[in-house]
Amino acid sequence: MTALEQSRHIATAIPGPRSAALTDRKAAAVSRAVGNTMPVYAARAAGGIVEDVDGNRFIDLGSGIAVTTIGNAAPRVVEAVRAQVADFTHTCFMITPYEGYVEVAEHLNRLTPGSGEKRSALFNSGAEAVENAVKVARSYTHKTAVVAFDHAYHGRTNLTMALTAKSMPYKSGFGPFAPEVYRAPLSYPYRDGLISKELGTDGELAAERALTVIEKTVGAANLAAVIIEPVQGEGGFVVPADGFLPALVAWCRDNDVVFIADEVQTGFARTGAWFACEHEGIEPDLIVTAKGIADGLPLSAVTGRAEIMDAPHVSGLGGTYGGNPVACAAALATIETIELDGLIDRARHIEKVMKDRLGRLQAEDDRIGDVRGRGAMIAVELVRSGSADPDPALTSQLAAAAHAAGVIVLTCGTFGNVLRFLPPLTISDELLLEGLDVLAQLLADL
Template sequence: MAATQVVQSRRIVTEIPGPKSRAIQERRSSAVAQGVGSVLPVYVERAGGGIVEDVDGNALIDFGSGIAVTNVGNADPRVVERAAEQLARFTHTCFMVNPYEAYVDVCEALNRITPGDHEKRSILLNSGAEAVENAVKIARSATGRQAVVVFDHAYHGRTNLTMGLTAKNMPYKQGFGPFAGEIHRMPMAYPYRWPTGPENCGPEAAAMVVDQITKQIGARNVAAVVIEPIQGEGGFIEPAPGFLPAVAEFCRANGIVFVADEVQTGFARTGDMFACDHEGVVPDLITTAKGIAGGLPLAAVTGRAELMDAVHSGGLGGTYGGNPAACAAALAALDAIGSDDLVGRAREIGELMLGRLRELASRHDVIGDVRGRGAMIAIELVAGEDKAPAPEALAKVLAHCHSQGLILLSAGTYGNVIRMLPPLVIGDDLLHEGLDILAEAFGRL
């Protein structure tokens, strides 16, 4: 089955959302639980490249990638073909009952491409939250310790344990407690908001983390430090240089498992295959999902063999973990990342977007910070010299962009960050057009 080719141009033929989308939204209100939200309720007919087409015939520029999932583009023909071939053979056996080679193939690929040349093992799961939860299980089993350290502004998922690891209350945690215990939160190296300035942020933040772990928890009690190399929902916070290496070194010196949550940053998104590569940080365990399989649900934990093998037989797994069609899609997506040099393309996207956005920031005081790497870019909106968050301005900007057919997402602990995650296969023309729309939105504030 061939993938449908989508014309790579924006097209607006109705108001957004259009009448057909509004009709489906009416049906949704009596069928889907209200707790499930949508950024932009335009109902999708097809998507590909940098375009999402809705049921009304509108074609929107995609700066969201389904939250960093469709790195290789939506319905990439190679992904579609390999997944369809697998579906025709069998859809499921459960790897824990009757295994299949594609699961092993994906694990071998992850062991090869993730940071570090040590011996590794992998397990396959369904979602990023499930991967993070299993990473904590593995770390606790391997070390015999219980405490887990996480950071301000972190997001790690929506299960009970990963809600506890997540920093932001609304909408992720409110009313869902009590949460798992033995979770300890540390300050994050947030350069834009560091009290003594960004130039001091890395060493000062690392020293604070070491001091607080040592005094408040005791290093010998910590099973794992879990951190996003660039924070996602927290606002695309790129830690100050030196922070990640210093924390990783402290972990190594104290037998603590350093877990890199690369669910959002992995698979070429940041201009490296993994965000840890930027400073040469080698995690003990790395969690991946989102961009791994071109849109099909798959996740993984990959790590040092002695840690991964410390868990007793039967202690890890899940009915759908490593679904055969998702494995086939992942193998095709990984091939596409390599053959299309999407690592290089992400860097090109970053250079283009950061240049345009920094010029835009020079003309609008409401843009306090422009940051990110590769195709993971954000702008933080503020009011006044005290950098007060400006979520109202963000809402106005997003409303204009959405009305003009540009898919954008918000983020940030304070609800004041616009995050941009275009597919890595998007063309420069669509990038410029999307940034033109964004510039128009700021001009209307």
């Protein structure tokens, strides 16, 4: 197969005729509850480009929601998957185990923050791993309550919907939800700063606010776990103020509460570190990973302190497909690629390039209320001119215009007013800047 040209190219109307025909087929065959961000059907993807079935090439600033961090069809992953498929595709690790699962666990134990002895268990999706992390915490503490935070997103299963803060489209009409789930206020520097400059910049003060709510509404004696995304994903790429996460960890340690870091979106070099927790120097009790772990193959994990991970009874954790051998082969190749190709440094470089360009755009346009994020996980929060009021209509219009112009961008945020950028770390600076320049022109046009 020929290499995919790394350039933006619009050959047809969006959608083109083949994508339009597939859209009709989807309407007749697929539940309407499964939505799409863009009306185009992918045919190939590599580097920083996704090509559709009509030959249109799009600059990829989404990475399949932070999954293809090392680029689509990464050579080492392709080779590893082909070799594993030729050997066997499945035996079930709980029946006849295999080395790949053990090796992935060994790498996770090595790479995740924390100096003590660790253990891992593998699953299929981020939501499944979150549920298992809560199971482990409850087994270890013999307590039941769990605290999540404002603007949180943890998945679409029953328990993870309860942990998720946003109703539409994730929760509305799907209850009742799992009990013993409580919510605390997050440190949201941009919006907290509208209330108080000190609250917006002092993470320890924001943590004190959250912990007061937790102590009054739940009580440490009932609390099994606190779960948080070190940088929020669907909630708007919110980076808590410095000191917020360490204060939560310290309180959890003092009160026999398991601290769970949901690194599903932030893990595996995405934020310019192996894991976003490293930016704050914290060591979670349990870390949940998925998305970027296997370059597009379904795999997730829970990794944590050995005494916590070993608390459930034998056979209490598992699943038919958990740690599938093909996905494990992809994960090993993904980790190798990140290490050998210096992709953590690349993520830091992408952060500098994006924040510089978006910062200049913010200085020219007061509809950009905030530019934030870490590594190749950057967002802009859009507001109405002259205010800090969220502008979801502008956000939706800008995203749609970008799609039509050949740039894949995603929206997020509780108020629907955040554009998020998750480029693959293999994207060129030229494509990255071209994508941002297209957005800048479209924003001016709007």
